[in-house]
Amino acid sequence: MAETKERPTIERAAILLMMLSPAEASKVMKYLSPKQIQSLGQVMTNLQDVDKESMQKIVSDFIEKAESQTHLGIDNAIHVREVLANTIGEDKADSILDDALMQANNKGLESLKWMDPKSIFDFVQYEHPQIQAIVLSYLDPDQAAEVLMCFDEQSQLDLIMRISNQESIDTEAISDLNEIIIDQYANRRTIKPKILGGIKKAADIMNYVDTNVESEIFDAMKDKDNDLAIEIQELMFVFDNIKNIDDKGIQTLLREVSTDSLVVALKGADASIKDKVIKNMSKRAATLLLDDLDAKGPVKLSEVEKAQKEILAIAKKLGDAGEISLGGKGEEFV
Secondary structure (H helix, E strand, O other), X not given: OOOOOOOOHHHHHHHHHHHOOHHHHHHHHOOOXXXXXXXXXXXXXXXXXXXXXXXXXXXXXXHHHHHOOOOOOOOOHHHHHHHHHHHHOHHHHHHHHHHHHHHHHOHHHHHHOOOOHHHHHHHHOOOOHHHHHHHHHHOOHHHHHHHHOOOOHHHHHHHHHHHHHOOOEOHHHHXXXXXXXXXXXXXXXXXXXXXXXXXXXXXXXXXXXXXXHHHHXXXXXXXXXXXXXXXXXXXXXXXXXXXXXXXXXXXXXXXXXXXXXXXXXXXXXXHHHHHHHHHOOOHHHHHHHHHHHHHOOOOOHHHHHHHHHHHHHHHXXXXXOOOOOOOOOHHHHO
């Protein structure tokens, strides 16, 4: 939980952008994903009471961090790959460069990330289920989950099972799909098949699905393929996994979580998670949290689950960004 003058990362970014001219801010935001732009826009709209001291600290922190970065150009793909391979290993280096190539060549699929879930559903609902599975695999997990919930129960089950059994997609097949989306020929480049799908991807999507829909899908899946259902569930990051995050990671997570969400989420958590959270707060913040928990009346289970999902989504994003280690099954969650 943040102290009085400490703000979440996204709020600090929003304040920095608000200090720029519209033209300068636009240049920065063109490098962000649709979801990042949407989140920043919401925060920027609601910004208020930012004092001069806070602004100075945010700018100072930004300058300090910027000065610590290398100024080496990265326009040479071969050089970039060698640097990445030496730093994070060849497999991860290949994955990062493939993602960059894929986004450059898949403007049609990328454009879907700017659409609302219902529009994406309208676009794919009459396509073959395998095409639907490819599209869901390409989207960010939280966006894919919202699209998935637009389908009927039987289709939801079928799509999650297809995604789980989908190992890789041929580059040509993805280019063909881009033709459908942008209605023109997509330039094909010779890169290895891109991993789109698999059990981990299905688990990531299920992490963002509403709890009642999640239960319905797993109940039906267990009747068809119980082993697959178990594999997916084992890879899902659930609220109980919070206690596997180390203390530094918990402190980082708490800085990004609102007090209201934390209080509601902890109403349905076991004692070990509450203890983990409290021990990573200042005495004052811990006392205030305990007071809020005591003062909070009965909370609907659906509200608790929603708050927990929100915190899990933040934890996942921090984990994906390498800011925290999610623990649990190690590399399966990172």
